[in-house]
Amino acid sequence: MSETELEIDVDREEDADEETTSDEIAVETRDLSVWYGEDRALQDIDMKVPENKVTAMIGPSGCGKSTFLRCINRMNDRIDTCRVEGEVRFRGKNVYDDDVDPVALRRRIGMVFQKPNPFPKSIRENVAYGLKIQNKTDNLDESVETALRRAALWDEVKDQLDSSGLDLSGGQQQRLCIARAIAPDPEVILMDEPASALDPVATSQIEDLIEELARDYTVMVVTHNMQQAARISDKTAVFLTGGELVEFDDTKKIFENPDDQRVEDYITGKFG
Amino acid sequence: MSAGTDTNELFGDVDLGWERLKGRAFLGFCIAASGFGVFALLLLLGDVASQAVTAVFVRDISVVRFLTESASRFPDEAGFYAAVVGSAWLMLFTVLLSFFVGVGTAVYLEEFAPDNRWKRLVEANLANLAGVPSVVYGLLVLAAVVNLTNPLSGERVGPILFAGAVALALLIMPIIIVSAQEALRAVPDSMRRGSRATGATNWQTVRNVVLPAALPGILTGTILALARAIGETAPLIMVGALLTARRAPEGPFDTFGAMPTMIYYWADRPEVDFHYLAALGIVVLLLILIAMNATAVYLRNKYETEY
Ligand SMILES: Nc1ncnc2c1ncn2[C@@H]1O[C@H](COP(=O)(O)OP(=O)(O)O)[C@@H](O)[C@H]1O
Ligand SMILES: [Mg+2]
Numbered sequence: 001m002s003e004t005e006l007e008i009d010v011d012r013e014e015d016a017d018e019e020t021t022s023d024e025i026a027v028e029t030r031d032l033s034v035w036y037g038e039d040r041a042l043q044d045i046d047m048k049v050p051e052n053k054v055t056a057m058i059g060p061s062g063c064g065k066s067t068f069l070r071c072i073n074r075m076n077d078r079i080d081t082c083r084v085e086g087e088v089r090f091r092g093k094n095v096y097d098d099d100v101d102p103v104a105l106r107r108r109i110g111m112v113f114q115k116p117n118p119f120p121k122s123i124r125e126n127v128a129y130g131l132k133i134q135n136k137t138d139n140l141d142e143s144v145e146t147a148l149r150r151a152a153l154w155d156e157v158k159d160q161l162d163s164s165g166l167d168l169s170g171g172q173q174q175r176l177c178i179a180r181a182i183a184p185d186p187e188v189i190l191m192d193e194p195a196s197a198l199d200p201v202a203t204s205q206i207e208d209l210i211e212e213l214a215r216d217y218t219v220m221v222v223t224h225n226m227q228q229a230a231r232i233s234d235k236t237a238v239f240l241t242g243g244e245l246v247e248f249d250d251t252k253k254i255f256e257n258p259d260d261q262r263v264e265d266y267i268t269g270k271f272g
Numbered sequence: 273m274s275a276g277t278d279t280n281e282l283f284g285d286v287d288l289g290w291e292r293l294k295g296r297a298f299l300g301f302c303i304a305a306s307g308f309g310v311f312a313l314l315l316l317l318g319d320v321a322s323q324a325v326t327a328v329f330v331r332d333i334s335v336v337r338f339l340t341e342s343a344s345r346f347p348d349e350a351g352f353y354a355a356v357v358g359s360a361w362l363m364l365f366t367v368l369l370s371f372f373v374g375v376g377t378a379v380y381l382e383e384f385a386p387d388n389r390w391k392r393l394v395e396a397n398l399a400n401l402a403g404v405p406s407v408v409y410g411l412l413v414l415a416a417v418v419n420l421t422n423p424l425s426g427e428r429v430g431p432i433l434f435a436g437a438v439a440l441a442l443l444i445m446p447i448i449i450v451s452a453q454e455a456l457r458a459v460p461d462s463m464r465r466g467s468r469a470t471g472a473t474n475w476q477t478v479r480n481v482v483l484p485a486a487l488p489g490i491l492t493g494t495i496l497a498l499a500r501a502i503g504e505t506a507p508l509i510m511v512g513a514l515l516t517a518r519r520a521p522e523g524p525f526d527t528f529g530a531m532p533t534m535i536y537y538w539a540d541r542p543e544v545d546f547h548y549l550a551a552l553g554i555v556v557l558l559l560i561l562i563a564m565n566a567t568a569v570y571l572r573n574k575y576e577t578e579y
Contacts, residue, residue: 075469080387107471117462120485120577130470133480166577180470 024051026188026218027072031086034067034076034243041067042243044086049188049235054210054219056229056251059239060266065222068239069190072220073109074102090188107134110181114193116173118165118180123148123157126165126176130184143183150216151179152209171202178209182217189213191221195228207232226267230255238263320558323551331548338552343516343534347545352553355534357520358433358513359502362530365437366444366501371494373441374448378490381449382456383478402446406439410510413439418511431512433521433528439507444497451493455486460579488575495568499561505532531557 027049034042041064049055057065070076071088074095087094095105110130118126127144131137144161148154153175157168165176174194181189191210195203210232213219223229229236230251237248240262247260258264327333333348341351385391417435421428429435459482467477483490508530509515515537517529531553538550 073469075465078468103468103471103473106469110471111469113462113465113469115462117460117466117579119463119466119481120579129467129480130472133467133470133472133476166579177466180466184471186471 025049026051026091027220028089029068029071029087030089032068032071032088033085034064034071035081035083035085036079037081040243042071043245045243045245047237047245047248049218049220051218052214052216053234054214054221054232055235055237056233057220057222057237057239058224058226058229060241061224063239063241064243065224065239066192067243069111069192069220069222072188072190073106073111075106075111077102107184108186109188109190110184110186111190112174112177112181112192112194115197116170116177118168118173118176120164120166122162123165123168123176124161127179127183129180134184136184147179147183150182150213151175152205152212153179169202171198171205174198174202174206175209178206178213182213186217188218188220191219193222193224196224203228226255238266240266317558320551320554323548324555327548327552331545333548333552335552338549339556342520343518343529343537347543347549350538350546350549352531352534352549352556354517354520355529355531355553356556358517358528359530359532361433361521361524361528362437362440363498363502365434365524366440367494367498369437369441370445370448370497374445374494375452375490377445377449378452378456379478379483382453383482384474398446398449402450405506406443406504407506407510409439409442410507412442413507413511431514431527432525434524435511436508436513436528436530437524439511440501440504443504443507444501447497447500448494451497452486452490455489455493456482458489459485462579485577488571492568492572495564495571499564499568502560502564503532503557505536508533509536531560 025048027047029045029047032042032045032047033040045068057068059065067076071084072090072095076082076084084096088096090105090109093100095102107130119129121129124144127147128140131140131143136143145154145158148157153172156172157176165173168176174197178189178194194210195206198206207228210219210221214234221229221233233251235248236251236254238246238254238258238260240246247254247258247263249259254263255267258267328335338351339356340353341349342354344350381391381394385394413435417438418429418431463481463485464477467481468474472480513533514527514529515533517534521528535550535553535557538546538553541547
């Protein structure tokens with residue numbers, strides 16, 4: 001919330017800086033453009049998302065952040081009017097190539113949505129869902145526990161694993177959805193404003209969790225909350241209206257010394 | 273517009289009296305209309321109940337005998353047993369024939385079919401099918417099943433119970449499809465997205481998330497559709513059901529009588545004694561209907577999910 005907190009997090013970022021340069025790239029987009037019918041939602045996006053880091057995508061609403069995220073695991077495929085051009089490379093492979101099965105892709109790139117959407121099933125069944133459909137059912141109970149621990153939910157639900165996931169609070173539901181996404185052990189986790197429907201306490205729990213997750217996963221998180229991006233991310237991409245990626249750099253640089261005047265305006269404008 | 277302005281001066285040119293009168297008149301009409309339906313239903317129930325009471329207490333018809341004996345030439349020996357069993361068999365095969373095909377159609381239309389002209393054509397036809405008079409299904413099955421020659425025995429298939437079930441299944445299929453579609457549509461898209469984003473195929477999503485969530489609604493619709501089928505008389509008569517169910521059918525390929533045809537037969541006889549049997553039969557049929565509807569409502573309320 002406060003400026004100091006912002007600074008502290010930016011400091012933490014500094015240690016990681018040295019590694020960033022030599023980092024593996026998990027996801028890379030090249031000339032990625034998206035249209036909905038005649039309307040262009042993204043314009044020639046080039047971006048290299050480093051492995052095991054938190055990459056934040058910020059920008060005003062309607063600037064194409066969700067669209068961008070959905071391109072990465074091809075959740076746009078189902079939208080009839082949506083047309084994608086350019087490349088999204090996951091570990092060097094263009095996910096829009098004909099020989100890529102989007103289902104297989106989504107087993108390696110998990111996703112968490114803005115509004116928590118647990119299934120009307122027990123907590124255990126929710127977490128085990130991905131494991132079951134992917135036939136990873138060895139040590140199911142153990143895997144469920146691990147996922148719930150990683151999602152910082154285990155202690156709250158360990159005695160009620162058989163009660164419905166819908167009976168949890170909003171923040172718990174969202175952590176349940178995170179557990180569901182990470183249980184099958186994907187490599188990348190996409191999060192679309194995962195805390196925007198939650199109260200401040202639940203939000204800060206999710207934020208802590210996201211930083212935690214970056215140890216094991218590559219996290220790409222959309223947020224419209226700039227302080228949140230500054231707090232939790234290593235890299236920040238700023239999109240502006242029209243679907244343009246204006247600047248993409250280390251979070252510290254974006255918030256302290258952006259190259260682009262529009263980014264500075266956007267950030268300072270919001271901070272007041 | 274100070275507080276002192278005269279009301280008349282402010283709103284004097286607005287005359288709402290006539291509008292309000294029209295509103296009240298229309299409201300009165302609507303209340304009377306809905307009252308009429310309730311009144312007609314009460315009249316019907318009252319009539320049936322009074323006849324049934326007369327049958328049991330004045331005519332001394334034993335309820336136990338009525339439920340354990342089957343049709344007879346003699347009113348004081350006749351009962352409803354074979355007809356009840358016949359209807360139970362009919363419902364079993366009707367639901368087997370209509371449920372899977374109906375739910376399969378609904379799943380295809382809601383979860384898989386691209387939203388194109390072909391899909392709209394199918395849906396328009398379903399709406400039309402729901403309006404086809406039931407007797408037509410009876411005629412169809414008479415031609416397409418009953419009058420066929422059995423290739424094994426070389427004989428005509430004849431008025432078997434299975435044929436009746438086919439007619440009823442066709443009759444309620446559109447109802448099952450439409451209610452299943454509604455139940456599927458009630459499952460929010462966020463559930464499908466959550467499943468697909470976890471790496472599920474479309475089929476896995478339907479099988480593991482959408483169908484389980486929609487099942488209570490689908491079952492509710494199916495029970496209500498069966499409640500419609502169990503009272504149908506015309507298609508059974510067309511198919512050649514026995515009007516007098518003297519013995520319970522022994523399987524799907526046996527001849528059969530059912531509750532509505534039995535009631536129809538008794539009510540049609542000139543002897544007054546049979547009319548009381550018809551009244552008792554109607555009471556049994558109505559009780560079964562109420563039980564089915566209550567089950568449907570219970571299912572809906574118990575398993576309704578708030579997402
Ligand atoms: N399913 C869709 N069909 C048509 N247009 C869409 C769809 N989803 C998003 N858009 C349009 O694409 C643009 C970007 O939307 P979105 O990616 O949701 O932005 P953001 O997440 O940054 O708010 C908006 O103009 C929006 O109206
Ligand atoms: Mg969005």
